[in-house]
Amino acid sequence: MTDTAKAKESANLAPLHSDTTPAKWVKNNLFNNIMNSVITVVLGVVVVFLVVQSFGWIAGEEWEIVRVNLRNFMVGQFPSDELWRLWTSAFLLIGTFGIGTAAMAHNAYDDANEKGLVAERPSLLNLLARFWPVLAFVALMVSFSETLPPVVGVIAGVGAIVASRLVGWALPASIRSLAVPMMAIGTIVAMAVLAGTGGLIAMSAGVVALVIAASGLSRRFEGSDPKSMAIRTGGPIIIGAVTLVIVNAIGFDGFGWEDWGGLHLTLFATVVGIASGMPIGILLAIGRRSELPVIKGFCVVFIEFVRGVPLISLLLFSSFILPLLFPPSVETPETLTRAMIVIALFSAAYIAEIIRGGLQAVPKGQTEAAQASGMSAAKIQRLIVMPQALRAVIPAMVGQFISLFKDTSLIATIGVAEFFQFAAIANSQPNFLGKSLQLVTYSIIAVGYWSFAYTMSKESRRLEAQLGVGVR
Template identity: 60%
Template sequence: MVSSESTAETAYLGAEIAQALTADRPLHSDQTPSQWVKNNLFSSVLNTAITVVSAAFAGAILYFGIRWAINVEWEIVRANLRNFMIGQFPKDELWRPWAGGLTLVAAVGLGSAGMARTSFDDATEKGLPAERPTWTALLRRFWPILAFIFLVLTFTRTIQPTLGVLAGLGLFVAGRLIGWQLPSGIRRFSPHIIGVGLVALSTIVAGSGGLVALLGGLVGALILATAIGDSIDRTSATGTVVALALPLLGGAVVWFVMSTIDSFGYGWKDWGGLYLTLFVTVAGISTGMPLGILLAIGRRSQLPIIKGFCVTFIEFVRGVPLISLLFFSGFMLPLLFPPAATIPDGTTRAMIVITLFSAAYIAEIVRGGLQAVPKGQTEAAQAQGLSAGKIQRLIVMPQALRAVIPAMVGQFISLFKDTSLLAIIGVAEFLQIATIANTQQEFLGKGLQPVTYAFVAVGYWAFAYTMSKESRRLETRLGVGTR
């Protein structure tokens, strides 16, 4: 039978996941470095041989790689650095991504420190081992991205980008220090601070109008819904009505405010480079995951219409290559609109396709997690009189999402790399900039493709590897695969 304590613990799994991602406590090990090397690399004759051969192979690759990097001409990257980062963003509007990025960095520092402090206090109250976050731990976690940022700065021709990065680091450090000292009543809203930073970034860069305003409204509604869910009693009828009505009202207010700001911002239809790649990835994850969860629940529904729609959508999308869907959205879909209709730009259509494509795969991942939850959990909750909605929200879904973290993050990494397919419909994303740079008059025919593609590959690796590292960390913190 499910006790009230276990139900409450399961209900807060989402908060635990957020805190696990922001906790900086190192994973404990009783082995010294020399013991670890002996036990893992030289524990037997076979392991010793494999270690020696692998080290020699890695050393040869490193030697020739460094030698090539030193002797090759990197001027093509230096001349196109702004294109690699933000595409054809107007030069006189560059303050927008800088201001929005610095705002987001400060919000992430403040919110992540608040969640880390909450995790630290919870562990201390429960008598569990806990250590304060350290800057060294943060450096170990995010060194690939920091190394890529340093690499980018080596190609800059002015001091302004370096000053901007230093300002971002200063804001992040200040946010971490302030967030750690926040009162407990304010720290409970730490995730919402990061959400506000995302909304601020979108508003500063893209401003008002169309789908950007709608996206801002949806994000604002999500933030407000989470805050309300943390602060009111949803067991009562009044609390339920308020929890449903106020997020919609908050989203409408945000949308109205953003829509009434005319001639402000620079829409994403002309964005490009790494900036667009990261934006599409974040948008695809943040919108595709909740949609995928709804599709997974709908596929298990007992209502034939809902189940039939979800099954049809999932199987159709999963049975069609993403590149064909992008072709359809880029070249065929505009032909289906009436002549007088306003057609969304190509980037918007591509983002919708990527979101739907990602949602279909996430739905199957979540469905596998739902099937892994023992039926006895549901039966015990029903015996206690919990409604179907509460059983799904408090008992089943937290356990299902916890079980599918590796597959889910793998899908997120795949989505990040699939953004390179946007090039086929004329979107100048990160990888496409490498091709464009090699077609410029001063670099045409010089065979510099390995240079530009190597630079792009390092960028993709830095972010993908960081996501993989955070996934493994989260699995360890939540005990995925252990009883």
């Protein structure tokens, strides 16, 4: 290649503009020709106008409706003398998940260093950058508080996040390996304090804790000597079982979820839908690919029926028709419990189709190679097929989670006052009736939904970047 050709090639690869200063960037990107200059000026005028109007509306609008209904927006009609349960369970969850996630991050950091990969210790500033939308929304809502306890509680919560992360990172490796069981057990205790120990909560939480402890840790220490593996696997199971026995023996009465409301209920319904729908969806996706006609037929019928019916119709069915199908001798589950089950099954049907698309994207040759090496069908699914399938469908999966988060507003149709419904309730109160404050209340609702949905989207992109989704 001649010098002239090399010069032309380097010129083609060089950036079009050298934006060494902000002024040069503005000139080269916004005012580089007449058309772009006109568009920039017009859009600039529109943006300035909207900003000025927004500030004028914020300064002059009646925000008393938010101050009066602040507790309704956040926790619904939760009794004042029972609020200690909310704060206690919140700090338990913050502590256990802060310690658990920091321990898992430290394990991943050590693993990357052992493999010679570039690893960076997560900082508190990085954590703030990841979750700033949610933190900003919490700060916005706390700014409407007329009492000191919510402000102190939020500040203490932020301090608990920092402290738990530091503690989790400093734990020895032997304890850090138990991060997942610790989080499961912490969730059990937190839910027992908040909602009581009876019924579905204790049973489901106990099953989840024991399954995670038994399967997750046995896989982690697979190949270790039998005694060590037995201790590391059996230890969390025993701890989880003892925790369940103690919690049920104490018999926390709690404050059942039938009386929950506001953002608290919306987030809980979302977490239940995701946590319950995910494993059911995986089983349905695998079952739809089964060669057994009965299993495949059941999965196909269930998925296609649920996906072909609006969620609101299923919620109405669970509220008005389903109780009539129970025999008189059987106690009918409460309204919100039935709604939670419907949301979980509805989410599972959509997740199943997303995962099925990921399973089809895994090359068949990898499965055949694993079979040729003597691996069992369960190991092939768990170690080869499912990790690749889940990695490929992260964007679609998170999109479904965001959609589910917004769809929880439909439970208002069966008489449950969640986050969105309290906007209408606030505007119908005698003190605010006829004042046309819908823009105020629904703006707060919109900001709340956006903050959590955008955070989930950011975390999805971060996970995609870490796993190299879409990168060959």
